[in-house]
Amino acid sequence: MGAPDRLNSLPLSTAAPTERGDAARNRALLLDAARTLIAERGADAVSMDDVAAAAGVGKGTLFRRFGSRSGLMIVLLDEDEAAEQQAFMFGAPPLGPGAPPLERLLAYGRSRLRFVHTHHALLSDVARDPHTRFNAPATLHHTHVRMLLESAGTTGDLDAQADALTALLDTDRVAHEMTERGRTLEQLGDAWETVARKLCGT
Amino acid sequence: MGAPDRLNSLPLSTAAPTERGDAARNRALLLDAARTLIAERGADAVSMDDVAAAAGVGKGTLFRRFGSRSGLMIVLLDEDEAAEQQAFMFGAPPLGPGAPPLERLLAYGRSRLRFVHTHHALLSDVARDPHTRFNAPATLHHTHVRMLLESAGTTGDLDAQADALTALLDTDRVAHEMTERGRTLEQLGDAWETVARKLCGT
Numbered sequence: 410m411g412a413p414d415r416l417n418s419l420p421l422s423t424a425a426p427t428e429r430g431d432a433a434r435n436r437a438l439l440l441d442a443a444r445t446l447i448a449e450r451g452a453d454a455v456s457m458d459d460v461a462a463a464a465g466v467g468k469g470t471l472f473r474r475f476g477s478r479s480g481l482m483i484v485l486l487d488e489d490e491a492a493e494q495q496a497f498m499f500g501a502p503p504l505g506p507g508a509p510p511l512e513r514l515l516a517y518g519r520s521r522l523r524f525v526h527t528h529h530a531l532l533s534d535v536a537r538d539p540h541t542r543f544n545a546p547a548t549l550h551h552t553h554v555r556m557l558l559e560s561a562g563t564t565g566d567l568d569a570q571a572d573a574l575t576a577l578l579d580t581d582r583v584a585h586e587m588t589e590r591g592r593t594l595e596q597l598g599d600a601w602e603t604v605a606r607k608l609c610g611t
Numbered sequence: 612m613g614a615p616d617r618l619n620s621l622p623l624s625t626a627a628p629t630e631r632g633d634a635a636r637n638r639a640l641l642l643d644a645a646r647t648l649i650a651e652r653g654a655d656a657v658s659m660d661d662v663a664a665a666a667g668v669g670k671g672t673l674f675r676r677f678g679s680r681s682g683l684m685i686v687l688l689d690e691d692e693a694a695e696q697q698a699f700m701f702g703a704p705p706l707g708p709g710a711p712p713l714e715r716l717l718a719y720g721r722s723r724l725r726f727v728h729t730h731h732a733l734l735s736d737v738a739r740d741p742h743t744r745f746n747a748p749a750t751l752h753h754t755h756v757r758m759l760l761e762s763a764g765t766t767g768d769l770d771a772q773a774d775a776l777t778a779l780l781d782t783d784r785v786a787h788e789m790t791e792r793g794r795t796l797e798q799l800g801d802a803w804e805t806v807a808r809k810l811c812g813t
Binding site for chain 2: 599
């Protein structure tokens with residue numbers, strides 16, 4: 410009973426040094442190593458031992474920093490989501506501003522398909538929860554697609570059309586299409602393009 | 612440990628008489644009463660006591676027949692799904708054969724929206740399971756929509772377009788749109804129509 414209260418009352422500054430010096434360096438090394446291994450083998454085939462070995466950092470340090478394997482995965486997903494958002498909101502065209510809205514929409518679809526494919530394991534855990542399915546960051550993606558549809562002059566109910574389009578990027582759907590039906594990311598991107606073009610009226 | 616084995620080894624014939632005579636009559640009375648009450652108040656507000664009282668049947672009979680409240684709900688969903696499938700596969704136009712494919716597609720969307728709204732509580736339990744999300748009866752609905760898109764001469768990847776359309780009929784989405792965003796079934800039907808017409812190229 411007392412422990413959480415005691416933790417809550419600790420001055421915030423005592424946690425700060427873990428981000429400094431070696432700790433920050435180790436954190437970056439571990440995240441980079443995890444990213445490289447996941448890109449090579451898929452998340453399911455990457456153990457904490459693998460990550461520690463590839464980073465040249467002790468396994469104890471890895472667990473102290475991220476708490477658990479799922480803690481590490483959540484930090485990775487979070488950082489990657491932030492980088493992806495940065496790219497489609499503020500990055501270079503055709504994903505970012507500067508390209509015509511339909512071109513941005515097509516680039517977004519293909520980019521997001523790659524993202525959900527790479528991050529399948531973690532994203533599907535989050536999607537399982539009915540309370541998060543229709544909330545952030547899903548809302549951010551919906552809003553982005555809706556904005557591009559609107560900029561492209563799309564007629565009719567924009568929310569429904571954004572939902573129909575984002576449904577094609579659903580993590581479980583993408584995994585199902587690739588694993589059970591042998592579809593490639595290229596084919597899924599082409600299908601997304603067909604639907605996007607029709608909704609935009611081109 | 613012994614009880615389940617003992618149940619499994621009972622001869623099947625001992626269960627059969629429950630479907631005969633009074634038992635079959637009681638079953639129909641109970642299902643009708645449950646359907647009426649659910650239509651009036653929504654499934655969440657209907658108790659087993661309500662159903663037994665409305666049917667004029669003892670509560671003991673209700674529990675003997677369906678095992679539990681969720682047993683009753685599953686039988687209701689199952690029978691209603693079968694009746695709905697019968698209607699859109701073999702029933703009168705515009706839902707059934709005889710009407711042009713786009714007209715059937717529009718009728719199907721509005722009919723399914725009403726169905727998932729009425730059956731929200733149970734359908735969302737089933738949808739929660741990742742293994743059933745992309746299997747029957749979801750497959751049947753996908754196949755029906757895909758067939759109508761194809762008959763309507765829709766170009767491009769038909770599976771993706773059927774997925775995009777059926778996503779708009781997702782139980783949790785419909786509940787979210789109506790509860791959190793104040794949309795009506797009419798508005799959701801109009802939005803479905805917009806997307807269906809664009810995909811069919813009309």
